[in-house]
Amino acid sequence: MSDGRPTKILALSGGVGGAKLACGLYAVLPPGALGVLVNTGDDFTHLGLSISPDLDTVMYTLAGVVNPETGWGRAGESWAFMEATAALGGDTWFRLGDKDLAVHVERTRRLRAGEPLGAVTAELCRRFGISCEVMPMSDDAIATLVDSDAGTLAFQDYFVRRRCAPRVRGFRFEGIETARPNPRALAWLENPDLAAIVIGPSNPFVSIAPILAVPGLRDALARRRVPLVAVSPIVGGQAIKGPAAKMMDELGIRPSAAWVAEQYGDLLDGVVIDEADRGLADTIRGPRVLVAQTVMRDAAGRARLAAEVLAFAAELRR
Amino acid sequence: MSDGRPTKILALSGGVGGAKLACGLYAVLPPGALGVLVNTGDDFTHLGLSISPDLDTVMYTLAGVVNPETGWGRAGESWAFMEATAALGGDTWFRLGDKDLAVHVERTRRLRAGEPLGAVTAELCRRFGISCEVMPMSDDAIATLVDSDAGTLAFQDYFVRRRCAPRVRGFRFEGIETARPNPRALAWLENPDLAAIVIGPSNPFVSIAPILAVPGLRDALARRRVPLVAVSPIVGGQAIKGPAAKMMDELGIRPSAAWVAEQYGDLLDGVVIDEADRGLADTIRGPRVLVAQTVMRDAAGRARLAAEVLAFAAELRR
Numbered sequence: 001m002s003d004g005r006p007t008k009i010l011a012l013s014g015g016v017g018g019a020k021l022a023c024g025l026y027a028v029l030p031p032g033a034l035g036v037l038v039n040t041g042d043d044f045t046h047l048g049l050s051i052s053p054d055l056d057t058v059m060y061t062l063a064g065v066v067n068p069e070t071g072w073g074r075a076g077e078s079w080a081f082m083e084a085t086a087a088l089g090g091d092t093w094f095r096l097g098d099k100d101l102a103v104h105v106e107r108t109r110r111l112r113a114g115e116p117l118g119a120v121t122a123e124l125c126r127r128f129g130i131s132c133e134v135m136p137m138s139d140d141a142i143a144t145l146v147d148s149d150a151g152t153l154a155f156q157d158y159f160v161r162r163r164c165a166p167r168v169r170g171f172r173f174e175g176i177e178t179a180r181p182n183p184r185a186l187a188w189l190e191n192p193d194l195a196a197i198v199i200g201p202s203n204p205f206v207s208i209a210p211i212l213a214v215p216g217l218r219d220a221l222a223r224r225r226v227p228l229v230a231v232s233p234i235v236g237g238q239a240i241k242g243p244a245a246k247m248m249d250e251l252g253i254r255p256s257a258a259w260v261a262e263q264y265g266d267l268l269d270g271v272v273i274d275e276a277d278r279g280l281a282d283t284i285r286g287p288r289v290l291v292a293q294t295v296m297r298d299a300a301g302r303a304r305l306a307a308e309v310l311a312f313a314a315e316l317r318r
Numbered sequence: 319m320s321d322g323r324p325t326k327i328l329a330l331s332g333g334v335g336g337a338k339l340a341c342g343l344y345a346v347l348p349p350g351a352l353g354v355l356v357n358t359g360d361d362f363t364h365l366g367l368s369i370s371p372d373l374d375t376v377m378y379t380l381a382g383v384v385n386p387e388t389g390w391g392r393a394g395e396s397w398a399f400m401e402a403t404a405a406l407g408g409d410t411w412f413r414l415g416d417k418d419l420a421v422h423v424e425r426t427r428r429l430r431a432g433e434p435l436g437a438v439t440a441e442l443c444r445r446f447g448i449s450c451e452v453m454p455m456s457d458d459a460i461a462t463l464v465d466s467d468a469g470t471l472a473f474q475d476y477f478v479r480r481r482c483a484p485r486v487r488g489f490r491f492e493g494i495e496t497a498r499p500n501p502r503a504l505a506w507l508e509n510p511d512l513a514a515i516v517i518g519p520s521n522p523f524v525s526i527a528p529i530l531a532v533p534g535l536r537d538a539l540a541r542r543r544v545p546l547v548a549v550s551p552i553v554g555g556q557a558i559k560g561p562a563a564k565m566m567d568e569l570g571i572r573p574s575a576a577w578v579a580e581q582y583g584d585l586l587d588g589v590v591i592d593e594a595d596r597g598l599a600d601t602i603r604g605p606r607v608l609v610a611q612t613v614m615r616d617a618a619g620r621a622r623l624a625a626e627v628l629a630f631a632a633e634l635r636r
Contacts, residue, residue, distance in 0.1 A: 047427055048423060048424075048426055048427025048430060048431075049423065074402075077398075078396060080395075080398065080415075080417050081399065081417065081419045081420055081423075083417075084392075084416070084417035084418075084419070084420035084421075085420040085423070085424070087420075088421070088442070088445045088446070089445050090420065090424060097398075098396065098398035098399045098402070098416040098419075099398050099399065099401075099402035101399045101402070101419065102403040102405075102406055103402075103406070105367065105403070106365070106366075106403070106406060106408060108366055109365055112366060124406070127406045127407050128406070
């Protein structure tokens with residue numbers, strides 16, 4: 001802020017892809033300049049514990065303790081709890097590692113004591129030494145439901161237990177009508193220091209749509225005076241990770257970065273598509289297009305994409 | 319029951335000592351013939367989890383999964399959860415192992431869903447393949463408080479966090495006035511098949527006294543028509559494990575097996591003292607005395623003591 005220009009960046013994120021871009025932004029921005037607004041539609045209670053998969057993926061990634069193989073869960077994890085639970089006949093389809101448990105137990109304890117999820121998340125991030133702000137989209141419970149040929153499924157049932165096998169027909173976000181946006185998210189969106197908003201390469205249906213569906217958040221995004229840029233999670237017609245492309249296919253949408261740009265509609269000032277999709281650039285109407293290497297293979301790749309996205313947003317701001 | 323004689327044995331137990339004798343009884347009695355009535359005054363909530371130390375020690379011992387070095391906790395335990403909790407600045411004075419956590423998480427989940435502790439315990443024991451009945455003294459919360467020169471302390475604060483260092487002045491069992499006895503314990507005490515009741519070598523102040531203080535349990539014990547035998551936890555003026563002798567000393571009582579016999583008063587038909595205390599046998603007034611090897615060093619030692627206690631009780635029944 002030495003030159004008086006706005007410096008803060010708000011990133012919207014689901015799990016792995018959004019977390020990687022958030023991590024790149026975290027690496028290239030000064031301390032305190034990044035806020036990450038995270039989907040909580042995947043949250044659920046398992047074995048009596050409050051699990052927030054996307055918040056944890058973002059937190060573990062920013063803290064540098066994420067499992068580099070999977071992009072979620074913790075590095076060097078062990079599974080003694082899970083094995084003991086299995087031996088007792090307990091559910092093991094959603095695997096909770098021994099280290100990972102420390103977060104779930106602490107989160108559950110604090111939520112039960114009446115702390116809002118936002119405060120719990122902030123405290124966990126503080127303890128992990130994370131110097132940016134990670135925010136759930138809401139402190140209220142919102143549950144993504146998947147309408148499918150196997151019926152209406154809770155998200156983790158669809159995603160983890162059934163490994164995305166059912167064909168999807170649509171999505172609903174239970175509790176969204178009465179959910180209030182996380183007050184910190186609104187504060188970020190209204191902060192005069194905000195320079196840009198970045199939608200990470202996360203699943204449009206089940207990671208970004210729930211955030212945009214929280215009453216008040218979409219309006220606040222529409223009222224913004226700063227550029228909003230989205231990074232496409234679809235590269236060459238495929239999802240880098242997760243079921244986004246499969247979902248599009250089942251919904252009768254041809255998976256493409258161009259569709260992603262359309263999906264966010266007039267919310268978008270810019271879209272970042274992969275080199276592999278350079279040929280699509282001219283077909284995208286509305287937002288400005290940046291072609292970049294969007295597949296983040298390592299820390300350098302994350303930081304490079306983050307820097308390009310920031311430069312693109314700065315250009316759009318002029 | 320082939321010859322129509324009563325065959326059931328109810329053992330009263332705290333942690334390690336009582337659990338070992340219960341394990342001996344379990345080894346020598348037919349399936350279903352043993353009930354173990356367990357102290358829950360040590361129970362507490364830690365990291366948001368419902369911990370029942372004595373129930374777990376009995377359960378792990380009977381299931382053969384107890385740590386043989388300590389007599390409590392699980393064999394082959396790992397500590398990744400605890401280390402991750404420590405790294406997050408969480409409490410680590412009460413150490414929860416990764417395997418052990420499977421029980422605490424499942425118990426907590428069931429209690430929060432409204433199941434009584436007795437039902438939760440029965441289900442956990444079933445899953446551990448235990449074919450005797452392990453019962454908490456009550457489904458209601460009872461908390462042993464230690465009045466000491468460091469103030470009034472929650473039991474685990476005194477016992478684990480402060481390693482029994484404060485000098486004790488007395489004990490209280492918070493919640494005991496309104497606690498109801500576990501209905502299964504009353505059923506055992508009133509069962510016409512009951513042949514004897516055995517008080518294990520557990521701490522008289524903080525393991526056995528709480529059980530006897532549950533309204534209805536002491537009366538039911540006093541109304542019994544079968545012999546009640548106690549095994550002294552004091553051997554040669556010392557406690558085999560734990561702070562019983564230190565507590566006696568601080569309360570102005572000379573630690574001795576004879577005092578244990580007096581403590582249980584007219585409840586007792588027989589007392590089992592160690593070979594080391596043979597000289598005390600003649601000084602004990604009231605109950606009949608059996609001198610035996612009460613220090614259970616291994617499975618054989620547990621089974622041998624159990625068999626001797628059963629024979630002693632059978633003799634008292636004639």
